[in-house]
Amino acid sequence: MDADSEFEFELAVCRWAERSWDADGPILVGRQVGTRRRRFDTVIVECDPEGLRQRALFGPERIDDDLLDVVPHAPAEWAWYRDALPDPGYPWRYVRETIHRADDRGILDVRTRGNRIQIRRRWRYPDWVARIVAIENKPDLDASAADRLAAQLEFDVALALADEVWVATERAGERVPRALLEDFPVEAGVLVVDDTVETLWQPRTLTDRRPGIRILDRGGDRSAARFEYADSDWTERRREVISERVYERGWRSYLDSLRPDCRHFECVPVERGVGPHCDAYDRTPTPSQCRGACPEFTPEPPTWRTRDWPIAGGPGRGVRDVLDAQRRRERPGLEE
Numbered sequence: 001m002d003a004d005s006e007f008e009f010e011l012a013v014c015r016w017a018e019r020s021w022d023a024d025g026p027i028l029v030g031r032q033v034g035t036r037r038r039r040f041d042t043v044i045v046e047c048d049p050e051g052l053r054q055r056a057l058f059g060p061e062r063i064d065d066d067l068l069d070v071v072p073h074a075p076a077e078w079a080w081y082r083d084a085l086p087d088p089g090y091p092w093r094y095v096r097e098t099i100h101r102a103d104d105r106g107i108l109d110v111r112t113r114g115n116r117i118q119i120r121r122r123w124r125y126p127d128w129v130a131r132i133v134a135i136e137n138k139p140d141l142d143a144s145a146a147d148r149l150a151a152q153l154e155f156d157v158a159l160a161l162a163d164e165v166w167v168a169t170e171r172a173g174e175r176v177p178r179a180l181l182e183d184f185p186v187e188a189g190v191l192v193v194d195d196t197v198e199t200l201w202q203p204r205t206l207t208d209r210r211p212g213i214r215i216l217d218r219g220g221d222r223s224a225a226r227f228e229y230a231d232s233d234w235t236e237r238r239r240e241v242i243s244e245r246v247y248e249r250g251w252r253s254y255l256d257s258l259r260p261d262c263r264h265f266e267c268v269p270v271e272r273g274v275g276p277h278c279d280a281y282d283r284t285p286t287p288s289q290c291r292g293a294c295p296e297f298t299p300e301p302p303t304w305r306t307r308d309w310p311i312a313g314g315p316g317r318g319v320r321d322v323l324d325a326q327r328r329r330e331r332p333g334l335e336e
């Protein structure tokens with residue numbers, strides 16, 4: 001595999017995961033998803049098949065952090081929202097805003113009786129996530145990158161937000177320099193991704209280590225390490241938020257950070273799908289290069305744009321539609 005950029009490598013890992021990840025049920029793959037403090041390069045959500053189908057009833061958009069305070073708790077019968085929902089820990093007026101947003105999206109029944117807002121669930125919010133796997137992509141694993149990565153992996157393993165943590169790297173010449181891997185925590189798995197994918201080290205499941213530990217300071221020669229326990233409710237909520245983001249965005253949302261409206265941008269066939277390509281540079285465009293400031297950026301001319309321009313026409317829009325269709329295919333139950 002030609003991975004001359006981290007971005008290209010990341011897309012290749014996502015593509016491989018979607019095609020070949022070994023799981024008992026369906027999977028969803030996302031990229032650049034995580035918490036405010038930590039973003040994972042690639043995230044695999046292993047799903048319960050029936051739960052995933054049930055999840056589709058709520059539509060392609062994510063159930064965000066605020067909605068998760070409401071939608072899963074909505075009762076089967078009409079009830080005043082304050083009786084039905086757990087205390088959110090912040091003012092109820094924000095909850096009311098969220099209720100109206102859920103109503104607008106058609107994922108919650110809402111009515112007013114005697115000045116009181118009542119809610120009722122439309123469908124039961126399913127327990128659709130079985131496991132979460134996080135992969136850190138590092139194609140060029142030199143000594144300093146390995147050192148930085150070791151610290152990140154220690155943090156991920158201790159926090160146990162994902163059930164498994166992996167590093168994906170490339171072969172350097174004939175083999176991966178094992179000396180570079182020695183500082184990685186033994187709980188993290190190691191994948192070598194080339195034309196084939198080889199498991200160099202199997203990870204350990206982190207779920208049984210909860211509550212997770214948040215490393216605040218790794219310590220050093222002169223200071224002691226500092227850490228705190230991660231609240232299990234916090235962990236569970238972050239896992240739901242991450243899974244919902246993966247559901248909404250998948251990994252093909254890379255278009256949002258590129259310029260598919262440039263006339264040099266094209267999507268070329270790759271194994272089981274399409275991948276971005278720039279015909280001006282004859283390579284995979286990267287987010288840092290593929291933007292309006294790119295010297296070769298040329299907006300697609302209006303004549304390329306077909307019916308409904310500028311709202312829905314144009315090749316850039318066409319590429320987006322193709323990728324959206326692929327994303328929806330991975331989510332059974334979503335209407336076409």
Ligand code: SF4
Binds near residue numbers: 259264280296
């Ligand atoms: S020419 Fe520049 S902006 Fe256009 S597709 Fe290539 S990298 Fe992107």
